[in-house]
Amino acid sequence: MTTPDAPAGVGAPRLPVEVRRSARRKRTVSADIRDGVIRVSIPGHFSAGQERHWVERMVERMTARYLETPAITDDEPVPELLQRAERLARRYLGGRGVPATIGWVTNQRSRWASATPAYRSIRLSHRLQGMPDWVVDYVILHEMAHLVEPSHNAVFWGLLTSYPRTESAKAFLEGAAFAAHRNLTGSLDEL
Numbered sequence: 001m002t003t004p005d006a007p008a009g010v011g012a013p014r015l016p017v018e019v020r021r022s023a024r025r026k027r028t029v030s031a032d033i034r035d036g037v038i039r040v041s042i043p044g045h046f047s048a049g050q051e052r053h054w055v056e057r058m059v060e061r062m063t064a065r066y067l068e069t070p071a072i073t074d075d076e077p078v079p080e081l082l083q084r085a086e087r088l089a090r091r092y093l094g095g096r097g098v099p100a101t102i103g104w105v106t107n108q109r110s111r112w113a114s115a116t117p118a119y120r121s122i123r124l125s126h127r128l129q130g131m132p133d134w135v136v137d138y139v140i141l142h143e144m145a146h147l148v149e150p151s152h153n154a155v156f157w158g159l160l161t162s163y164p165r166t167e168s169a170k171a172f173l174e175g176a177a178f179a180a181h182r183n184l185t186g187s188l189d190e191l
Contacts, residue, residue: 138169
């Protein structure tokens with residue numbers, strides 16, 4: 001079943017919804033966005049009322065997670081970041097995942113960056129500024145991969161295998177997060 005005007009959050013685009021019933025699915029409900037369609041998978045035995053309830057709930061969840069209106073600042077000229085993203089996409093993603101907008105934001109305290117596939121936008125935390133280029137490149141690639149594949153599944157991680165410093169960048173960011181959460185400062189020279 002596909003509905004043309006799925007409920008959406010304020011300012012979010014309305015995406016069609018496809019409901020998939022499965023006889024093998026007993027209790028779980030899941031949702032994802034593929035090719036501009038929110039797909040909701042439910043057990044085949046659900047009543048029409050249960051279907052309406054779960055579709056509404058999952059569309060709301062997907063809208064909140066992936067379709068919120070982005071807030072991008074003008075701290076750095078967008079063309080420079082956009083050119084960087086285009087170069088990275090050509091080199092590592094076969095030209096896919098290029099954002100329509102990319103910019104620095106100061107309102108992300110618990111994540112390094114975020115992407116909104118429906119708007120093809122990427123927001124980078126200002127906390128990345130000053131980190132090594134190869135780390136920032138990884139974060140940009142990570143978010144561009146989300147523009148191709150919203151979930152952290154095998155397809156998503158497969159998109160990042162061509163970037164040679166993925167594991168090093170992830171380790172660097174984990175270390176930076178660890179230090180930040182413990183208010184650690186200093187350098188290796190001080191050890």
